[in-house]
Amino acid sequence: MHRPLRLGGLLAVIMAIFVCLAQPATAAGPNLIRNGTFARPPVNENSYQLIGAGNAFLLEDWTLTRGDVDVFGRNLAAAPSRHQALNLNGTVPGTVQQDFETRPGTRITITWKHARDTWPGCAWANDQSYDVSVHNTVYGSYEPQGGPGNWSTPNSLSFVAQGYSYTLEFSSTTGLATPACGALITDVEVRADGGTNPPPPNPPEPRLR
Ligand SMILES: [Ca+2]
Numbered sequence: 001m002h003r004p005l006r007l008g009g010l011l012a013v014i015m016a017i018f019v020c021l022a023q024p025a026t027a028a029g030p031n032l033i034r035n036g037t038f039a040r041p042p043v044n045e046n047s048y049q050l051i052g053a054g055n056a057f058l059l060e061d062w063t064l065t066r067g068d069v070d071v072f073g074r075n076l077a078a079a080p081s082r083h084q085a086l087n088l089n090g091t092v093p094g095t096v097q098q099d100f101e102t103r104p105g106t107r108i109t110i111t112w113k114h115a116r117d118t119w120p121g122c123a124w125a126n127d128q129s130y131d132v133s134v135h136n137t138v139y140g141s142y143e144p145q146g147g148p149g150n151w152s153t154p155n156s157l158s159f160v161a162q163g164y165s166y167t168l169e170f171s172s173t174t175g176l177a178t179p180a181c182g183a184l185i186t187d188v189e190v191r192a193d194g195g196t197n198p199p200p201p202n203p204p205e206p207r208l209r
Contacts, residue, residue, distance in 0.1 A: 036188035089182030093172035125181030
C-alpha cells in the first residue's frame with residue numbers, strides 16, 4: 001500500500017505549488033516605494049527626529065530637496081496603522097522625493113494617509129497644506145482636516161505611465177506663520193496594475209505512474 005500514500009503526497013506538493021503560484025495573480029503589484037511608513041530612522045515612540053540637510057541620509061530611500069522635516073514616533077504620530085509618520089514641516093516647510101520604476105502603459109496608483117500635526121505646540125496651526133507631485137507636475141493639493149490624530153482613509157491618485165521612471169514628491173505649502181507645523185503623512189504606497197507582473201505559469205501536470 002505504499003504507492004497510494006506516495007501519490008497522495010505528490011498531489012499535496014503539486015497543490016501547494018499551485019496555490020503559491022496563484023496568489024500573486026489576484027493582488028496588485030508590490031509596493032514600488034521603499035520606507036513608505038517612515039520606519040527608518042527608528043524614533044522614540046513619544047518623540048520625533050528632525051531631518052535636515054546634515055542628517056538627511058537617516059531618512060532612508062527618500063531625498064530631502066528643500067527645508068527640513070521631522071520623523072514622528074509611533075505614539076506621537078497616533079496613526080491607526082501604528083507606523084511612524086513624516087511631518088512635512090521640520091522647523092520650516094520641507095520637500096521630500098523618491099524615484100520609482102515602472103513600464104510604459106502600466107496604470108500606477110499612489111496611496112497615502114495624512115493627518116494634522118500631532119505635536120502639542122501645533123494644535124492651533126491653521127495652515128497645514130501640501131502638494132503631491134509626480135515628475136514635477138502637481139497632481140493635487142491637500143490639507144488634513146479634523147483634530148490631531150484624525151488620520152484620513154487613504155488618499156489616492158492614479159495615472160498611466162508613459163515612461164520607465166518617475167519621481168514622487170510631497171511638498172509642504174504652508175506659510176511661515178507657524179513654520180514648524182505641517183501635515184503628517186504615512187503608509188505611502190505606489191502600485192502598478194497587473195501589467196508589470198507576468199501571469200504565473202500553469203501548474204505542472206501530475207505525473208502518474
Ligand atoms: Ca515639525
